[in-house]
Amino acid sequence: MEKVIDFTKNPVTEIYGMHCFSDAIMRERLPKNYYRVLKDVQAGKAELTAEVADVVAMAMKDWAIEKGATHFTHWFQPLTGLTAEKHDSFISPTKDGRVIMEFSGKELIKGEPDASSFPSGGLRSTFEARGYTAWDVTSPAFLKEDTTGVTLYIPTAFISFTGEALDKKVPLLRSMEAVSRQALRVLKKLGNETATHVFATVGPEQEYFLVDREYFDRRMDLMLAGRTLFGSAPAKGQELEDQYFGTIKDRAAAFMRELNYELWKLGVSAKTQHNEVAPNQFEIAPIFDVANVAADRNQLVMETMQKVAGRHQLAALLHEKPFAGVNGSGKHNNWSLATDDGINLLEPGASPHENAQFLLFLCAVLKAVDVYAGLLRVSTANTGNDHRLGANEAPPAVISVFLGEQLEEILSCLTAGKPVKNAQGQKLELGVNALPKLPKDLTDRNRTSPFAFTGNKFEFRMVSSAQSIAEPITMLNAVVAETLSEIADQLEKSKDLNKTISDIVCSTYQKHKRVIFNGNNYAPDWPAEAEKRGLPNLPSCVEALPELLKKENVALLEKHKVYSHVELESRYEVALERYSKDINIEAQLMISMTSRDILPAAVDYARELSLTIAEMKKAAAKSSTAGLESVLASIAEAVDQLLSCKASLEKELAAAPKAGDAAAQAKAFREKVVPAMVCLREPADALERLVSKKHWPWPTYEDLLFRL
Numbered sequence: 001m002e003k004v005i006d007f008t009k010n011p012v013t014e015i016y017g018m019h020c021f022s023d024a025i026m027r028e029r030l031p032k033n034y035y036r037v038l039k040d041v042q043a044g045k046a047e048l049t050a051e052v053a054d055v056v057a058m059a060m061k062d063w064a065i066e067k068g069a070t071h072f073t074h075w076f077q078p079l080t081g082l083t084a085e086k087h088d089s090f091i092s093p094t095k096d097g098r099v100i101m102e103f104s105g106k107e108l109i110k111g112e113p114d115a116s117s118f119p120s121g122g123l124r125s126t127f128e129a130r131g132y133t134a135w136d137v138t139s140p141a142f143l144k145e146d147t148t149g150v151t152l153y154i155p156t157a158f159i160s161f162t163g164e165a166l167d168k169k170v171p172l173l174r175s176m177e178a179v180s181r182q183a184l185r186v187l188k189k190l191g192n193e194t195a196t197h198v199f200a201t202v203g204p205e206q207e208y209f210l211v212d213r214e215y216f217d218r219r220m221d222l223m224l225a226g227r228t229l230f231g232s233a234p235a236k237g238q239e240l241e242d243q244y245f246g247t248i249k250d251r252a253a254a255f256m257r258e259l260n261y262e263l264w265k266l267g268v269s270a271k272t273q274h275n276e277v278a279p280n281q282f283e284i285a286p287i288f289d290v291a292n293v294a295a296d297r298n299q300l301v302m303e304t305m306q307k308v309a310g311r312h313q314l315a316a317l318l319h320e321k322p323f324a325g326v327n328g329s330g331k332h333n334n335w336s337l338a339t340d341d342g343i344n345l346l347e348p349g350a351s352p353h354e355n356a357q358f359l360l361f362l363c364a365v366l367k368a369v370d371v372y373a374g375l376l377r378v379s380t381a382n383t384g385n386d387h388r389l390g391a392n393e394a395p396p397a398v399i400s401v402f403l404g405e406q407l408e409e410i411l412s413c414l415t416a417g418k419p420v421k422n423a424q425g426q427k428l429e430l431g432v433n434a435l436p437k438l439p440k441d442l443t444d445r446n447r448t449s450p451f452a453f454t455g456n457k458f459e460f461r462m463v464s465s466a467q468s469i470a471e472p473i474t475m476l477n478a479v480v481a482e483t484l485s486e487i488a489d490q491l492e493k494s495k496d497l498n499k500t501i502s503d504i505v506c507s508t509y510q511k512h513k514r515v516i517f518n519g520n521n522y523a524p525d526w527p528a529e530a531e532k533r534g535l536p537n538l539p540s541c542v543e544a545l546p547e548l549l550k551k552e553n554v555a556l557l558e559k560h561k562v563y564s565h566v567e568l569e570s571r572y573e574v575a576l577e578r579y580s581k582d583i584n585i586e587a588q589l590m591i592s593m594t595s596r597d598i599l600p601a602a603v604d605y606a607r608e609l610s611l612t613i614a615e616m617k618k619a620a621a622k623s624s625t626a627g628l629e630s631v632l633a634s635i636a637e638a639v640d641q642l643l644s645c646k647a648s649l650e651k652e653l654a655a656a657p658k659a660g661d662a663a664a665q666a667k668a669f670r671e672k673v674v675p676a677m678v679c680l681r682e683p684a685d686a687l688e689r690l691v692s693k694k695h696w697p698w699p700t701y702e703d704l705l706f707r708l
Ligand code: ADP
Pocket: 201, 202, 203, 204, 205, 272, 285, 286, 287, 288, 289, 334, 335, 336, 337, 344, 456, 457
């Protein structure tokens, strides 16, 4: 291991944020009046002028150069789901053959990367070909470290010249504005005169697997597809429940320590870590941030994790389902709304007044999740998550809300006009002026719900481990903006505020209680019950994607200026194409791994067996070779099946349309190619159980899941 971190020599309080152009650094380095203007710009209260941009750019450059930077980059999030960057140096040659180091306000606020090779779903052909990146003033710039130095990274949004979003950040920022606008309308009616902005706050819990790098490098499927395409189930899986919160192995602990170290330097508040349910599965969670910052930082967590894993001769797997038969990985998005004067709007309050507020925002979420379940579902739809949602070890593809019995009881009593009692059995008065002091701890825990209330926030658990959190949070903000706007409409028209609030709470509960489910979402009878309740179940990505273009969904997203119709069409195209490409890669890989690795291994071992049988017969004519012959026969049979399944997969792959209608193509991959892949895996895994380990071409599930 190259790096030993000694926190006694590098106290956390000193290293924390050393690579982040944080608020503290800006306050220290910017002239006071410019710092104040910049704060106003961040708060949306002032425009960014060229002069301010120049001053900030200069301070940023000086800081970066002092830390050893020679280059800067605009850092953005195209529709690949990853981040993108193009580096420029600060150098500016002088006439006499020297250089000075320069960085202007113009370079800080706008970049023009050649964007023609990013997925755009036809957007750029319809419109102007070029795109530009624009500085996201609200997300701190940072220094990324490699083995020889650092580079200045500036978080940006990526936009076409005609204003269409080409990335994941622009819609997120728009959705944050939308939900803020509507939340403020509601707050105003509740008498809040001080809040000027409402922020969506997000704390993403990131799950991942660690495997030994040597094993990873020997598995082409892990390297190219991020998941095992073959692999016989190990004798031991997660059934002993001995991994979750178990003792963290030394090697994982060392990795985590260095990961935290790197993240803390970046100002990413890595806070909790533990063993997850599956063997060699782990979780890391930061302290929550404002949504766009949380999204940027989650990308950094994912990137840093992979980098640090490499230093420990490990590979960090972010795929949603790297291994069949054990838990997949998700990314629980803890989400809430907070005012700029510090109130968490999903916090049950101490006073009746705060409780009216809490109940209204709770109702807004409840309604949004019920009415726009499709949009939330599609925001988590991708090839990897198809293996997770609705499978055995993951939340189902049906969206329901967990409120906990206590909270549901309160809503149900309010609605029925029945007295509400607290945990001590005391009757609580109703009406807004005398709304009950809600019990402080309203949380029972439910680990199976895709959307759970956890005391003062919701936890959206359907989100997949590898995806950017921008999309799910964008949709969540957007749908809640809509229901808040409906509530605001009612409050603004109201003649009797208290009565209107009561009416809203009661009618919301009555109309949308079907989406509340406090039971076990993994139970086999839940999907049937959900169907009876009329809740949508969109089991796969291909089935979920059309939600993006449903009339009512487009109308909502356009109304709140989160996505335009063309942007949605382009995203629909990009997602479908991506799905087909992903499956195509996996299918090709399975074919090549079958021909080049599995078949030769089976053939070698079969030959060894045949020779042994022949030699045994020759050496002692009476020796029984029946057992070995039956093993040989089983291998021959599995090989036959393997070859026939491989032929079917090749046939389906050849038949799948390669261009043209993206929906038809994705449908063919989903309905024809995927089943053929499942079919091929069976004889391959059977062979793994028959062929000697010495002959098997790659590390098995036992190696991958238990050796660390
Ligand atoms: P658990 O495993 O019990 O769900 P964790 O501590 O792993 O809890 O994760 C909880 C996450 O929720 C953390 O990232 C935390 O910062 C975040 N969180 C707490 N309060 C809020 C809030 N008001 N808004 C958004 N996220 C929050």
